[in-house]
Amino acid sequence: xxxxxxxxxxxxxxxxxxxxxxxxxxxxxxxxxxxxxxxxxxxxxxxxxxxxxxxxxxxxxxxxxxxxxxxxxxxxxxxxxxxxxxxxxxxxxxxxxxxxxxxxxxxxxxxxxxxxxxxxxxxxxxxxxxxxxxxxxxxxxxxxxxxxxxxxxxxxxxxxxxxxxxxxxxxxxxxxxxxxxxxxxxxxxxxxxxxxxxxxxxxxxxxxxxxxxxxxxxxxxxxxxxxxxxxxxxxxxxxxxxxxxxxxxxxxxxxxxxxxxxxxxxxxxxxxxxxxxxxxxxxxxxxxxxxxxxxxxxxxxxxxxxxxxxxxxxxxxxxxxxxxxxxxxxxxx
Amino acid sequence: xxxxxxxxxxxxxxxxxxxxxxxxxxxxxxxxxxxxxxxxxxxxxxxxxxxxxxxxxxxxxxxxxxxxxxxxxxxxxxxxxxxxxxxxxxxxxxxxxxxxxxxxxxxxxxxxxxxxxxxxxxxxxxxxxxxxxxxxxxxxxxxxxxxxxxxxxxxxxxxxxxxxxxxxxxxxxxxxxxxxxxxxxxxxxxxxxxxxxxxxxxxxxxxxxxxxxxxxxxxxxxxxxxxxxxxxxxxxxxxxxxxxxxxxxxxxxxxxxxxxxxxxxxxxxxxxxxxxxxxxxxxxxxxxxxxxxxxxxxxxxxxxxxxxxxxxxxxxxxxxxxxxxxxxxxxxx
Amino acid sequence: xxxxxxxxxxxxxxxxxxxxxxxxxxxxxxxxxxxxxxxxxxxxxxxxxxxxxxxxxxxxxxxxxxxxxxxxxxxxxxxxxxxxxxxxxxxxxxxxxxxxxxxxxxxxxxxxxxxxxxxxxxxxxxxxxxxxxxxxxxxxxxxxxxxxxxxxxxxxxxxxxxxxxxxxxxxxxxxxxxxxxxxxxxxxxxxxxxxxxxxxxxxxxxxxxxxxxxxxxxxxxxxxxxxxxxxxxxxxxxxxxxxxxxxxxxxxxxxxxxxxxxxxxxxxxxxxxxxxxxxxxxxxxxxxxxxxxxxxxxxxxxxxxxxxxxxxxxxxxxxxxxxxxxxxxxxxx
Numbered sequence: 001x002x003x004x005x006x007x008x009x010x011x012x013x014x015x016x017x018x019x020x021x022x023x024x025x026x027x028x029x030x031x032x033x034x035x036x037x038x039x040x041x042x043x044x045x046x047x048x049x050x051x052x053x054x055x056x057x058x059x060x061x062x063x064x065x066x067x068x069x070x071x072x073x074x075x076x077x078x079x080x081x082x083x084x085x086x087x088x089x090x091x092x093x094x095x096x097x098x099x100x101x102x103x104x105x106x107x108x109x110x111x112x113x114x115x116x117x118x119x120x121x122x123x124x125x126x127x128x129x130x131x132x133x134x135x136x137x138x139x140x141x142x143x144x145x146x147x148x149x150x151x152x153x154x155x156x157x158x159x160x161x162x163x164x165x166x167x168x169x170x171x172x173x174x175x176x177x178x179x180x181x182x183x184x185x186x187x188x189x190x191x192x193x194x195x196x197x198x199x200x201x202x203x204x205x206x207x208x209x210x211x212x213x214x215x216x217x218x219x220x221x222x223x224x225x226x227x228x229x230x231x232x233x234x235x236x237x238x239x240x241x242x243x244x245x246x247x248x249x250x251x252x253x254x255x256x257x258x259x260x261x262x263x264x265x266x267x268x269x270x271x272x273x274x275x276x277x278x279x280x281x282x283x284x285x286x287x288x289x290x291x292x293x294x295x296x297x298x299x300x301x302x303x304x305x306x307x308x309x310x311x312x313x314x315x316x317x318x319x320x321x322x323x324x325x326x327x328x329x330x331x332x333x
Numbered sequence: 334x335x336x337x338x339x340x341x342x343x344x345x346x347x348x349x350x351x352x353x354x355x356x357x358x359x360x361x362x363x364x365x366x367x368x369x370x371x372x373x374x375x376x377x378x379x380x381x382x383x384x385x386x387x388x389x390x391x392x393x394x395x396x397x398x399x400x401x402x403x404x405x406x407x408x409x410x411x412x413x414x415x416x417x418x419x420x421x422x423x424x425x426x427x428x429x430x431x432x433x434x435x436x437x438x439x440x441x442x443x444x445x446x447x448x449x450x451x452x453x454x455x456x457x458x459x460x461x462x463x464x465x466x467x468x469x470x471x472x473x474x475x476x477x478x479x480x481x482x483x484x485x486x487x488x489x490x491x492x493x494x495x496x497x498x499x500x501x502x503x504x505x506x507x508x509x510x511x512x513x514x515x516x517x518x519x520x521x522x523x524x525x526x527x528x529x530x531x532x533x534x535x536x537x538x539x540x541x542x543x544x545x546x547x548x549x550x551x552x553x554x555x556x557x558x559x560x561x562x563x564x565x566x567x568x569x570x571x572x573x574x575x576x577x578x579x580x581x582x583x584x585x586x587x588x589x590x591x592x593x594x595x596x597x598x599x600x601x602x603x604x605x606x607x608x609x610x611x612x613x614x615x616x617x618x619x620x621x622x623x624x625x626x627x628x629x630x631x632x633x634x635x636x637x638x639x640x641x642x643x644x645x646x647x648x649x650x651x652x653x654x655x656x657x658x659x660x661x662x663x664x665x666x
Numbered sequence: 667x668x669x670x671x672x673x674x675x676x677x678x679x680x681x682x683x684x685x686x687x688x689x690x691x692x693x694x695x696x697x698x699x700x701x702x703x704x705x706x707x708x709x710x711x712x713x714x715x716x717x718x719x720x721x722x723x724x725x726x727x728x729x730x731x732x733x734x735x736x737x738x739x740x741x742x743x744x745x746x747x748x749x750x751x752x753x754x755x756x757x758x759x760x761x762x763x764x765x766x767x768x769x770x771x772x773x774x775x776x777x778x779x780x781x782x783x784x785x786x787x788x789x790x791x792x793x794x795x796x797x798x799x800x801x802x803x804x805x806x807x808x809x810x811x812x813x814x815x816x817x818x819x820x821x822x823x824x825x826x827x828x829x830x831x832x833x834x835x836x837x838x839x840x841x842x843x844x845x846x847x848x849x850x851x852x853x854x855x856x857x858x859x860x861x862x863x864x865x866x867x868x869x870x871x872x873x874x875x876x877x878x879x880x881x882x883x884x885x886x887x888x889x890x891x892x893x894x895x896x897x898x899x900x901x902x903x904x905x906x907x908x909x910x911x912x913x914x915x916x917x918x919x920x921x922x923x924x925x926x927x928x929x930x931x932x933x934x935x936x937x938x939x940x941x942x943x944x945x946x947x948x949x950x951x952x953x954x955x956x957x958x959x960x961x962x963x964x965x966x967x968x969x970x971x972x973x974x975x976x977x978x979x980x981x982x983x984x985x986x987x988x989x990x991x992x993x994x995x996x997x998x999x
Binding site for chain 2 (some may be wrong): 101102103104106107108124128142144146160162164177179182183185187193194196209214216218236238240247256258272274276292294306307308313316317320321
């Protein structure tokens, strides 16, 4: 469900309004009031089915899909039949909901912001409407707290930080220039070319987490991106949409966590580790600096390399290669 | 030609003023009013020739060069003869033109800014002199739109974005913290040490392009850096000076595109791809995540690896190496 | 010694107040007024000894350590005996000193800021208390100059830059969005989970250095992080706590320099070079783009690869591997 703290909902939108010239099978007068992933939708949400894998059970009554997929999903829904369901969805979803912004002429600190006692706001800090900030929290100069954002107690929000569509727990540290809750990266394509897939989720930063300077944490596509309790993320990391970072996980600088990755509690990553989308890093796993992870990593294992493999194997390969060359060259230095 | 929207030109500067103690062959009273690359200069520009490759045809009448190169370029010009032409140029070019800045005490929104109806400016947004912003564009809180910058219609400029020396098309999205149009990275050296080469070009973001959070797009050295129509760039990428990103090209997080690279239409790059300077990525080419590209990549091919090579070759090498080690070790696990 | 320009010192804090429930051997009434590394402490500093390596000589009279280490350090000190000395230190050090911030309601330009003639401040720039800025320096729009920061003459501080706990020399360029002097990344752990190690040092940017857009330069843990004279750092690099970048060193985009690395004068790094913590890169060494450096690199050598090794060896391995595969596959293409 779309969190109305962060998005402005247009109210009921009819299938006819959404479909435009596209073919509709079913009730053109039916309306939707939200958008969702097909597997977790309510009956009032617009969803799309991209035809990959099995069609999930869905409560949605309005589904964007290809003609070939009609037989795969629940009978009784209204279908908008298109060639590129994801691109079509991307082009119409903002008719249903859009990210809240600032009104022109808005004050730096909105009168509706709820600041507990003992909040310190640096000069130039912008605090949007319907926000809340807990006692003892320090907001740095020129930081931007977007509409609806809630921040807990005793947080340190650095100068120049930007937060939107996000909930921040207690005792969270965001170093200067961290960027939290912007739209994630998703590109759909149709005959008109590539189109950004709009994101309707949130970013959640749990209690005691720390996030480095210049880090980007994108919000979820529909659901949440979550940085777990006490997780520690170094500078210039990228945490993509719908990632779950486990409790106490540690990610060193330039870590790049692709969309929908899950990272188990206490996992540790050296500098410049990349993880491909949808992969799972097990609890307590260790990824050496520079690892490019393309497979799931079991709990407790240590991996390294590009592509990443168990550390022992990687070390053997590196050593063997060096020796093989040395032998062939007759020991030439 | 230097775009006077972004640079303050000093007016005519004489060779004598520029040369200082350096040797001059020709007319010390001749003046220049601009700077340019030697191959595209007008007769009023100061240029340098670094002696690499063939001397190009040039319309320039004032040329900084080494003594050994005098015979290689057009007779009839005035020469400033130095040991390190690029470093000399870097040290004197700002006598001719400098990037425009803000006057002390300037208002947040300059009275000369031209905002069409329906522009929304967030709190703390700074809009410089001689800028223009098209209708329907949203400028985020604490964003900075530098002097002379033009932004089209229906753009979304995120909070904390900084734009300078740039032209932004219609329907462009810049996520929070994107940094557009700063000086590129160029270091020249002489006996006094390294010196930054000042950049006099622009950054152009074409219609429908999207640029992620924390991305840096440097302006061109003399010409333009161009992000093409509908190109989609993920968070924390670096697009260096004079890069051309083709129409609809897609670059995932941490992409690093070095100076003067050209990327064909529809090319796709996974996360953390690096491309060495001056290389060409062909139309529709695909670069797997983590590729470090040191050669031109032909249109339509898929490459991977460090250094990058055709995907099939890389996969064979990775698989073979794993097997070779396994065999040598007698199947040891 | 903690620089009082950047930190608020609480005054004398007793061992009893610090120890809480932890065991104390010695004088519970003894007080400390600062924190320091054990090897460079004065008699008034709280220090910890993590038990790694030999215990250094120390002037400190209050030491946090494990019971097993008591025999290893100077007799006569007062000991706070804990299981995890570094984590204990991390949890109590802010009782002794905390980073200065802005007071709520502070003006954008603090009345105590000392600006020489000819300083240009862009709209929205925040200049904290007890700062100084030299003549001819340009501070970009919405930049944040934190409490106590000193900036020299003729510097160019880009829009959106954030500087704290830092001293900036003359003729320094900081491109937009550079983040200078935030706390470094250090995680200690105990039974309560991971905890950030607070940083009490500074960031020093020496004369003529240039730092790219979105770069992060963390301050030192106790001592200084130093970017040397005329060093040139490209966009989106990470310079960790206590790094020393030598005079005229050059680091291309995405360079990642881990904690306590030292880089010799004139060393050069291509794009996306990573250096593991505590390594030394010799004077004039060259690291090819993409190198992941896990060992010290001798002066003047050129290295490449992951893991990095001398360039010639890396090139041989890459070439040999390609040939070996080709031969085995019978020349298959």
